[in-house]
Amino acid sequence: MILEGTVHKFGRDVDTDVIIPARYLNTSDAAELGAHCMEDIDTEFVRRVQLGDIIVAAENFGCGSSREHAPVAIKAAGVSCVVAASFARIFYRNAINTGLPIVVCPQAAAAAQAGDRLRVDLAAGTVENVTRGTMYAAEPFPPFMQELIARGGLLPYVAAQLKESGARG
Amino acid sequence: MAQTITEKILARAAGLDEVQPGQIIEAPVDLALANDITAPMAIAEFEKAGFEHVFDPAKIALVPDHFTPNKDVKSAGQAKILREFARKHAVVNYFEVGRMGIEHVLLPEQGLVSPGDVIVGADSHTCTYGAVGAFSTGVGSTDFAAAMAWGKVWLRVPESFRFVYSGTLPKYITGKDLVLHTIGLIGVDGALYQAMEFAGEAIAALSMDGRFTMCNMAIEAGAKSGVVAPDATTAAYLAGRARRPGVVFASDADAAYARTLEIDVAELQPTVAKPHLPANTAPAAALADTAIDQVVIGSCTNGRLEDLRQAAEILRGRRVHPNVRLIILPGTQQVCLDAAADGTMQALIEAGGAFSTPTCGPCLGGHMGVLAARERCVSTTNRNFVGRMGDVTSEVYLASPYVAAASAIAGHIATPEMVLSKGRAR
Ligand code: SF4
Numbered sequence: 130m131i132l133e134g135t136v137h138k139f140g141r142d143v144d145t146d147v148i149i150p151a152r153y154l155n156t157s158d159a160a161e162l163g164a165h166c167m168e169d170i171d172t173e174f175v176r177r178v179q180l181g182d183i184i185v186a187a188e189n190f191g192c193g194s195s196r197e198h199a200p201v202a203i204k205a206a207g208v209s210c211v212v213a214a215s216f217a218r219i220f221y222r223n224a225i226n227t228g229l230p231i232v233v234c235p236q237a238a239a240a241a242q243a244g245d246r247l248r249v250d251l252a253a254g255t256v257e258n259v260t261r262g263t264m265y266a267a268e269p270f271p272p273f274m275q276e277l278i279a280r281g282g283l284l285p286y287v288a289a290q291l292k293e294s295g296a297r298g
Numbered sequence: 299m300a301q302t303i304t305e306k307i308l309a310r311a312a313g314l315d316e317v318q319p320g321q322i323i324e325a326p327v328d329l330a331l332a333n334d335i336t337a338p339m340a341i342a343e344f345e346k347a348g349f350e351h352v353f354d355p356a357k358i359a360l361v362p363d364h365f366t367p368n369k370d371v372k373s374a375g376q377a378k379i380l381r382e383f384a385r386k387h388a389v390v391n392y393f394e395v396g397r398m399g400i401e402h403v404l405l406p407e408q409g410l411v412s413p414g415d416v417i418v419g420a421d422s423h424t425c426t427y428g429a430v431g432a433f434s435t436g437v438g439s440t441d442f443a444a445a446m447a448w449g450k451v452w453l454r455v456p457e458s459f460r461f462v463y464s465g466t467l468p469k470y471i472t473g474k475d476l477v478l479h480t481i482g483l484i485g486v487d488g489a490l491y492q493a494m495e496f497a498g499e500a501i502a503a504l505s506m507d508g509r510f511t512m513c514n515m516a517i518e519a520g521a522k523s524g525v526v527a528p529d530a531t532t533a534a535y536l537a538g539r540a541r542r543p544g545v546v547f548a549s550d551a552d553a554a555y556a557r558t559l560e561i562d563v564a565e566l567q568p569t570v571a572k573p574h575l576p577a578n579t580a581p582a583a584a585l586a587d588t589a590i591d592q593v594v595i596g597s598c599t600n601g602r603l604e605d606l607r608q609a610a611e612i613l614r615g616r617r618v619h620p621n622v623r624l625i626i627l628p629g630t631q632q633v634c635l636d637a638a639a640d641g642t643m644q645a646l647i648e649a650g651g652a653f654s655t656p657t658c659g660p661c662l663g664g665h666m667g668v669l670a671a672r673e674r675c676v677s678t679t680n681r682n683f684v685g686r687m688g689d690v691t692s693e694v695y696l697a698s699p700y701v702a703a704a705s706a707i708a709g710h711i712a713t714p715e716m717v718l719s720k721g722r723a724r
Binding site for chain 2 (some may be wrong): 154196
């Protein structure tokens, strides 16, 4: 899958409280969550973001709470992918489980500026900065996670496991 | 091969002789938990995937603690989803308001976590249970939904980061000061993906409540888990409480660590994390010119009996500063009862504190003490991110119950010594 979009750039330690503040966690509705995405770090974000745009951040993106509402809100806001120098571990799991494409690529994250066009090739594991004419190799996912992604996330994987063991829940 | 406590727990669970950091395993879970924020999303996923049964109704815990007693109509709806799911699937460990508590205070208190367990929770502070020698980690709603159906979780075996605390803790220095100081040293991603193993003579001397506080905040350094090897203190805590005996492991002396950090605690000062990161630490004494509007004592970090007793030790016979609102949130109904029985509750109320029923409440800016624009709060909770407790311009200073209580009296950030030297009002 190839994703192309305009960069919205953030610094390090972007936490889940600014991605989706807790005052909105009294719902699980994706569209409602998406409407408040990044509100406490950038009040204009949801107005500026175009379908397919890409969030680029420095280290430890998604630190803090385990709320899956964070990747859900980012997806629902129209963001196609997050490229970061590193991700906090629960956010990383949640992104894979909910089908939000994420890419670990410190060099691409450092070089990209707000407004740049990025082209991310998930299968090839590359990040191209179209504006600057540069190309970067992303960190590959371990084979097990590739399998999860290929199966469409964790729950289809679990359903298949249960079926195999004849103990479908 | 020599193994750490974390590797031994995971190897046993996965049915392997040994595991290596980086290896991906599938392990049965001894307990899977979620709350009124994360469970509704998980229940929707569980039902959408077509699962009909939970793997074991006795190994699931559902705790409506965040926005309860329900703060508004929407949160009442979320709590109702939990309640109905719990009834439908005969979930044994569903805790209703009135029998409820903050999940990470409640579940150990109820004896639901044991040494050697593998526990996953749809809440980042699930790492708390490492204090009893379990492997315990936070996951998201989909992972929780999978665990409910499958009874298993996939895990990447973490590297371990060992912290050895030497020396004797000075008076008024608690597990909270230790863990804030540690996060200040290594940063909010200083232990990213790793297991933080707390050891050394200062940990051996630390109470269970202090150990829960430390493991609770492992996530604030980016860690997957925190752990303290069980000892006599653990055994005394678990006796007559734990519903399963568990399996006690300890790290081998020559186990491999990604990193080891030795910290001398003898000179440690009361420590505060300034806005807006838990790693932004400073001595409380250096912040005495910081005037405050509110103090919160409670949460899964510091809502246990020892925490309330420490606060009462400072507040007894003194008054909360006229400009300050003091809010106390006990961790569980049992903590309430114990605090009432030994006079702790009375001392806190007489000092001018508002004593709440158990809830997460203001810790995540939910209810029961949300901050207005530019207000400043000293809080015994675990996160001081932008907007965490209310308005985006409000500020949270993380501290121990001693420092929180002293600050409530002084009207600014203060150490116990600063207010104790002034004597009692009555
Ligand atoms: S007390 Fe705060 S940190 Fe702990 S579980 Fe509740 S909201 Fe989360």
